[in-house]
Amino acid sequence: MDSHAIRFFNFLWRYTTISDLMINEQIRDKEVRVIGENGGQLGIMPTREAMKLAEEAGLDLVKIAPTAQPPVCRIVDYGKYKYEQLRKEKEARKKQKVIEIKEIRLSPNIDTNDLNTKTNSARKFLTKGDRVKITLRFRGREMAHMNNSRHILDDFAEALADVAVVEKAPKVEGRSMTMFLAQKK
Numbered sequence: 001m002d003s004h005a006i007r008f009f010n011f012l013w014r015y016t017t018i019s020d021l022m023i024n025e026q027i028r029d030k031e032v033r034v035i036g037e038n039g040g041q042l043g044i045m046p047t048r049e050a051m052k053l054a055e056e057a058g059l060d061l062v063k064i065a066p067t068a069q070p071p072v073c074r075i076v077d078y079g080k081y082k083y084e085q086l087r088k089e090k091e092a093r094k095k096q097k098v099i100e101i102k103e104i105r106l107s108p109n110i111d112t113n114d115l116n117t118k119t120n121s122a123r124k125f126l127t128k129g130d131r132v133k134i135t136l137r138f139r140g141r142e143m144a145h146m147n148n149s150r151h152i153l154d155d156f157a158e159a160l161a162d163v164a165v166v167e168k169a170p171k172v173e174g175r176s177m178t179m180f181l182a183q184k185k
Contacts, residue, residue, distance in 0.1 A: 021063060021082075022063040022066065023060050023062050023063070023078055024054070024061055025051075026063075027047055027071075029047055029070065029071050031046055031047065031070045032045065032073040033071070033072045034053070034075065035064075035072065035074040036075055037076060044070055047061075047073075050075075059075050059078075060076060060077065060081075061074075061075055062074050062081060097129065099130060100130045102122075102125040102130050102131070102133070103132075104118050104135070105135045106135065107137055107142075108136065108142050108148075115152070115155070116159075118156070119159045122134070123164075126181065127183070131181065131182050132180070132182075133178060133179075133180055134153060134156055134178065134181065135176050136152055136177040136178075137176045138177075143175065146177065149177070150170055150177065153170045153177060154170070162184075163183065164181040164182065165181070166179065166181060167181060
């Protein structure tokens with residue numbers, strides 16, 4: 001095989017394994033702004049010259065800002081660079097707070113003690129930072145008295161007024177009436 005064929009297959013191999021960042025032979029721009037391995041600016045130069053510098057250092061030329069004019073490339077060890085990027089993303093995901101929606105189901109003929117128990121569990125969810133969806137489910141003949149049962153959701157919201165605020169007011173959806181509560185800030 002001649003050197004052009006080997007270079008082409010090497011290009012294809014790298015293209016299939018590394019899709020998000022262009023490295024070495026994948027960079028097709030005429031000129032690029034180059035950042036050295038120590039982080040210093042090396043200036044704008046032809047891509048071939050930048051690839052020679054990277055090859056002499058035994059590192060890769062990685063295009064880190066493809067939309068810039070001219071594109072910005074960095075001379076780094078690609079494996080280490082990719083590892084650092086993944087580690088930074090993982091740290092960012094750790095710091096994110098995922099807010100869950102907890103659901104509490106009620107029925108129109110709920111007793112006051114049962115309502116207090118449900119209120120206490122909703123209070124626990126809200127203090128943890130979760131949103132709470134309160135669903136009042138109607139079955140059979142209860143459907144005829146939907147409007148009379150709205151006070152249950154209002155009482156529920158009123159009982160939690162010290163820690164919660166009504167995010168979405170009670171709304172009828174099919175056989176149920178739902179309301180969302182969020183933690184008071």
